[in-house]
Amino acid sequence: MSRIGNSDLDVLPLSLGGNVFGWTADRDTSFAVLDAFHAGGGDFIDTADAYSAWVPGNSGGESETLIGEWLASRRPENVVVATKVSQHPQFQGLSAANVRAAAEASLKRLGVDTIDLYYAHFDDESVPLEETVAAFGDLVKDGLVRYTAVSNYTGPRIREWIGYAQAAGSALPVAVQPHYNLVHRNEVEEGVVPVAEEFGLGLVPYSALASGFLTGKYRSTDATGQSSPRAQGAAKYATAQGLKIIDALEGIGKAHGVSIASTALAWLRAQPTVVAPIASASRVDQVGGLLDSARVDLTADEIGELTRLSEWNPDQG
Numbered sequence: 608m609s610r611i612g613n614s615d616l617d618v619l620p621l622s623l624g625g626n627v628f629g630w631t632a633d634r635d636t637s638f639a640v641l642d643a644f645h646a647g648g649g650d651f652i653d654t655a656d657a658y659s660a661w662v663p664g665n666s667g668g669e670s671e672t673l674i675g676e677w678l679a680s681r682r683p684e685n686v687v688v689a690t691k692v693s694q695h696p697q698f699q700g701l702s703a704a705n706v707r708a709a710a711e712a713s714l715k716r717l718g719v720d721t722i723d724l725y726y727a728h729f730d731d732e733s734v735p736l737e738e739t740v741a742a743f744g745d746l747v748k749d750g751l752v753r754y755t756a757v758s759n760y761t762g763p764r765i766r767e768w769i770g771y772a773q774a775a776g777s778a779l780p781v782a783v784q785p786h787y788n789l790v791h792r793n794e795v796e797e798g799v800v801p802v803a804e805e806f807g808l809g810l811v812p813y814s815a816l817a818s819g820f821l822t823g824k825y826r827s828t829d830a831t832g833q834s835s836p837r838a839q840g841a842a843k844y845a846t847a848q849g850l851k852i853i854d855a856l857e858g859i860g861k862a863h864g865v866s867i868a869s870t871a872l873a874w875l876r877a878q879p880t881v882v883a884p885i886a887s888a889s890r891v892d893q894v895g896g897l898l899d900s901a902r903v904d905l906t907a908d909e910i911g912e913l914t915r916l917s918e919w920n921p922d923q924g
Contacts, residue, residue: 629669744777
């Protein structure tokens with residue numbers, strides 16, 4: 608089990624991404640994925656109020672609604688649910704009034720009394736940060752939220768947030784959700800990890816499999832004939848360096864009897880301050896491989912090899 612920052616939330620070191628629920632996974636599939644994840648020991652679910660407003664016919668909140676229906680139907684014990692605010696079409700930004708209204712709407716959709724972990728989804732520089740920090744602190748004080756967190760914030764802005772919270776005696780964030788994986792490292796390792804280490808924040812990285820590239824499924828930069836945005840996003844990583852990373856992941860994974868994706872997630876889990884990578888599943892048969900990542904321990908040499916191969920080198924293309 609892993610503890611999320613300075614909170615009392617202990618979770619299996621893998622978070623199930625809810626972005627696909629109501630998008631590439633319908634209600635029955637979403638329930639089946641959640642059932643398989645929980646049956647396999649998973650207890651940390653990540654979503655956002657905006658999921659999945661980008662789908663034609665959706666308006667936002669579909670993922671939270673499905674998770675809420677699953678929670679009501681199954682009544683699982685000790686499940687931690689994280690959600691986010693700022694991107695829902697009806698609740699844009701991080702003004703105090705919007706943060707409160709969005710949290711209340713998320714609580715209703717999830718069917719819970721308290722949100723375990725509540726993220727500011729994207730920084731909103733149109734609102735004074737002090738106002739946003741106070742709004743999040745009030746949610747904790749009023750019992751609507753247990754712990755606060757930030758997503759897609761730079762190191763300096765996280766430090767600024769913490770400064771305002773400390774000055775006001777308000778709730779401090781316990782987690783950061785950055786874009787972080789084997790082929791997207793520098794921004795996080797140089798700017799966010801040092802702040803997380805200083806203040807005891809836990810990283811919960813999203814895009815942990817690089818749009819599916821780190822599953823080994825996409826091995827060409829030519830996305831011709833690939834209609835899905837996921838395939839288009841993955842193809843850009845299929846450089847010479849990227850393919851060396853995939854080959855190494857495949858070899859190391861075979862030594863442990865796990866998949867390329869499991870190995871990529873295990874590397875990420877081993878990085879400083881990382882609590883639980885986020886990975887999603889649109890099919891039940893994908894869940895087992897994700898869960899494997901939370902239990903396989905790579906050797907120091909294996910971690911070192913992957914770290915070396917994935918270091919950014921502008922000459923490698």
